[in-house]
Amino acid sequence: MTNTFTNRVGRRATLACAVLAGTLALAQPLVGHSVAAGPDPVLVEGGRQQLERSFDVLCRPFASSVLRVVAEAEVGDARLSHAVVVGEEGLLLAKLSELGSDGFYVLAPDGTRREATILASDLGTDLALLSTDDAGLEPVAFSAEPVDWRVGQWIAAVGPGGDCIGLGAVSVGPRDLATENNGFLGVELDRTVPDRALIGRVLDDGAAISAGIQAGDVVLAIDGQPMRNSESVISQLRRTVPGQEVDFTIRRGEESFDRVVRVRGRRLDDYQNPFQVPHAADSVDVSARRDGFPSVVQNDANLLPSECLSLAIDSRGRVVGLHVARMDRPGSLTLPTDVVAQRLERLLERAERSVQAKSLPVGAGETRDV
Known part of the structure; x- marks a missing residue:
């Protein structure tokens, strides 16, 4: 187990450097302009329908990169979260607060049920690192370089099977929500x-x-x-x-x-100042955890809570982050790719330490579990 996991961790520099080469080859620009300059020309020139068709094409290369996390419950809607493949040998990222305590499994792109275990978690970003059977999965890598976010640019949410499950424009650039609802000591x-x-x-x-x-x-x-x-x-x-x-x-x-x-x-x-009171959720189906993130981008893609964590791509097909929460107002929150890369590195290190701590040497050729 330790050797296998060490091999996984040894690849983390590759995971956190750039979008997969195959994805880049397929994700050619929709138009001959930079996405950082002015409104997205796709929408201006072709309208909403053309934009949706273009994003449908850009989402398809990720068909084997996003899985569905399902609860063990046998009644009702048992969907909990999405999980994004981030490493070889079945490493996934899922939304920690949606996993619950009653057990879960993942549905692979071919529809097969696969067991999954939590290796490590990061409370700040609400991410859980999972491990499952890697057969047929294609990992996605996240760039450590910050995205040049622009209000009005379009981003899509990629779901299982490479479906485009949401589309929205950026309304607020990166901001720190950790100071808005961080831990309160009293x-x-x-x-x-x-x-x-x-x-x-x-x-x-x-x-x-x-x-x-x-x-x-x-x-x-x-x-x-x-x-x-x-x-x-x-x-x-x-x-x-x-x-x-x-x-x-x-x-x-x-x-x-x-x-x-x-x-x-x-x-x-x-809150002593009434203007500090956060917007209250009315009847909108929102994520249980939708605040306290170190850096998020706000957009108007209306996802279901169970559709987080989904992959976020821009109009050039580039991975720009993870849709991490449905807000209590129209729209969703996206963790930028550089934040994901940084936290993934931490999760891999924590998981490696955990594996090593469970196998302590007691003598030549012997180990013991603690």
Whole structure:
């Protein structure tokens, strides 16, 4: 198992450098203009129907690169997510928050059921790295170079079988949602103290008080990282997401101790300024996790939650990211390709460490599981 997985990880530089050569060969420009200059000429010259037909052609090369993740449940709509093939030997990316806890499998392009296991996860981007049988699968690679996003450019969502399942125009360029709904500790820091992270007040029903943190405590470290002042704490918490367990080192008087805090999302009564309250979902079918991402592009492709994670391509057929969430307003959110490449690298490293940790040497030719 370790050797096999090490071989997979050895290919990660290839996975995160460019779109597959075969895809590039098939994905010729629709028109003789750069997609970064002005409105997409396809729509101007040929109208919506021509645009849809053109994207249908561009999606087909990915017929063996997007799978459907299905719940073990036998009743109702059991579709959970899509999964995109990102490496040889059956490595997939799926939407972590949609996988649930009741078990799942994947449907291959030929319709066969295949078992899949979670190798690693990334809470910040809501991505899960899965492993399944690789027969008949074609991996997609993600460029580490940022896309030149432009408001108004068209992008498509590629689903299983290379179907174009959504089409939309970019409405907002890359933005950081991690600061809009990051993990919420439930404390007020005393910023008048410049040389330490002093907690001035603790909310009655917040995550901090549940973990035994009190007003007057000083935060020494978060997840092993020293905290110099209040700004250090704020910066570190912006990297967390609701539900994440965070290790705090606290000093109270002369005593120092550790606490594990499960940070939560903000509730409506946590917002002192009513203009900070996020848009509430009405009757739209939205993704359970649709915020807190480190960088996303907003577009008006109306996907179902179960159609995330789907592959995002532009009007030249280039992979530009992953559609990661259906919003609570018309449209979806897309993780840019450079963010996907970066997080995929982390996931591969975490998975490799996990495999190595489960096989510890105890003697010549022996191993033991822990």
